[in-house]
Amino acid sequence: MYESYFDLKEKPFSLTPDPEFLFLSESHQKALDHLLYGLESGEGFIVVTGDIGVGKTTVCRALLSRLSDRFTTSLIVNPLLTEKELVRAVLEDFGGVPPPGTKKDILDALNRFLLAEAETGKRPVLIVDEAQNLPPGLLEQVRLLSNLETEKRKLLQIVLIGQNELKEKLSLPALRQLNQRVTVRSEIRPLSQKETARYIDHRLGVAGGGGRTLLSPGAEGAIYRRAVGVPRLINMLCDRAFLSAYLRASAKVEREDVRRASESLAAPGGAARRVLRWVPWVAAPLAILCGLLAAYGRIF
Template identity: 50%
Template sequence: MYETFYNFRERPFNLTPDPRYLFLSQRHREALAHLLYGIRQRCGFVLLTGEVGTGKTTLCRALIKSLDPDTEIALILNPNLSAVELLQTVNREFGLPGMSESRKALVDELNAHLLARRSAGKNLVLLVDEAQNLPPSVLEELRLLSNIETETEKLLQIVLVGQPELNDLLALKDLRQLDQRMAVRYHLAPLNLKETAEYIGHRLHVASESPRVAFSRPAVHRLYAFSRGAPRLINVGADRALLIGFTRGCRRVTHRIVGLALREIRPPRRTDRHRLMTAIAGGCAAALALAGLTFAIRPDARRAAFETAFALRDRGTLARHGGEVRKVRIVTPTSFTVVPESDLPLTRSPELLFTRLAAQDTGHAWASAVNALLRRWNAKMISGADVGYDVLIAADEAGLRCTRWEGDLLGLTKINLPALVEIEIKDAGTRYVTLVGYDERGFLTNLDAETRVPVDTLRPLWTGSAYVFWKNHENLEGNLEDGSRGPAVLWLKNALTRLGFYKGAPTQEYDAQLHEAVAALQAAHGLTPDGIVGSQTKMLLYSALESYPTPHLMAKP
């Protein structure tokens, strides 16, 4: 519909898994390398997991194109089969009759074929997509197929691709033998913000050598906040945004156009798996919250019990009721104890904080971080789904401005405002943490009220992006710079006078002396000393002046 308007050969954000549009992020390159290694080294079982829409099926199609001519592959896309039906399908995919209803006959037929093809120098691969839908009996049948081998190597390489629920399935006691045979494992995490921008640009240029459309940076950020880095959701949002841009005759997709598109799209919801885990956690908490006597237990058992209690508390299942101090029964396999919840010790390990954060639902973790920042401003809490997981909308709903910070991590301490920082956790993807305090020992975060995170611990995880909320108390619109005139310039001169940077006359003209004073203020706080009062300099001024109610990272001397 909009292809001619934007000079596209085809729609760039189709949902079909077309290998031509494969965008190889660092994670996708690693995933493809793991798959190829497992197949070429004849490792037997290879496992690839990833959340819905992260590009697993597209990656599998790229894998098929990457295999050498001596590799023959059977692809099963619909695994809702019985054990016998699976064997019949596998045999037919390899060009065998697969007509028998006898399991033994089918296995014998496949075994003979594998031996013959191995003698011809061939490597046979069975790839099963959506493997989380396989019943345990069929997974066990796959394990038995892997027993077809010579004295030195496996004759059939089996690649299982599925959602994270597949890991839960393999963790079942009855499937422990299969789980132990997974020689190569990889979890495909979503894209980060930078990769999301690259992904959008990549698909535009595959669809056209010279596309007549571009996505603004705020538009990309809004798509990322909605999709949380899942390519399928990026495609859904970007396609709808292009359609709205076409109807309005716009060749630049803006933050507003994306917002209009997302209103027509259902926001991401928690999966059934997450709801199930929350229900289980709630049931465990109810069982734990029983009053009773205190028994002595071994120190190592007590530590293990505390860690269990922490995990539940982090999910919000051990909340207080009003001012009442609850007592929590902590159970271990050999003993239990009952202590006031307030006596539960806080962890002193920053690394453990990030491990817990990685285990949380992405949407829940995002909302917790944003609401921690809103609390510092005494603003109303929000629901992530209500604002489309968009930090700009969250700030706007609270009557605040949001400025993206791209500088040194310690530079945030110079403006002295709480900030939402974007981090990347291996095998978990992008997460957000709110910095609420700082001293020479490190940052305090929304993850733990007492544990300091050293800068050297946080810096390797930081993506380079942070978001700072601030209030435009004086309603200063646009930049103040050379040539500006009016009451806003007079306010700026008075503000810099109070801060000790300006000693000239309080006029309404932006003169050279004011330019030098602004540049000196910026240099003193780690900003680019360009003498232009933009959003970062405005929030710095409001933070530095005591006359404006503003939360701070560090207490003022």
């Protein structure tokens, strides 16, 4: 709705992942470097954590686009499976054909597939997204997959990507063996205030708004304070704030537009409220956003 008003060629703050809008903060780049190093070095388990909305999927997609042809990947994005279903899904996503039968039958087929890949010089990588949702028993099954090996090397490298609860889960005594096999760990943090401004400018530039000042300094500062550097929240706030500026027929987004956007998103059932309740490290900003937004708006 506001795109044509601001002379933009597309929505700059869509929540749908789009490689054209890729922006890597220092924390994103560090996590990506750790992933690439771990995979190139043939390390065992690699774990990447971060709270909801900070860009874990962004890093995962960046990783997939940067891996060389030597790697083949299986990406599991819905880990709420039984052990048999998980093994089947892994083999299918690699491009293999699971046989009918028991879990052992499918494991044997996966082992044959991985051996064939190794013989051609390929290096299979299993990536499990939202890994914090895996119960301990399923995480143990993932660990057992890492036992598939030749005399020289592992047949399968495994990357676990999840929210910070994953770190707590891996510290459980029942998962001690898995935790000991993790050789590379990285945590994605929220954007800094400067990175938030660069992130907004980058997305506007890709959408056709480069070289123009479409947000006042006060608006950018308010977005950072309210979104606490979480890219998903930044997108949501910016989208609503640009809509507010459009409805006011304003040439740029002002702090008042950000306040209105915050109130809209923090209303009962609002999307930001649903996201923020899972972000434990923003307790104070959450209280401001979801409990005192009206007062906050009057202050700022």
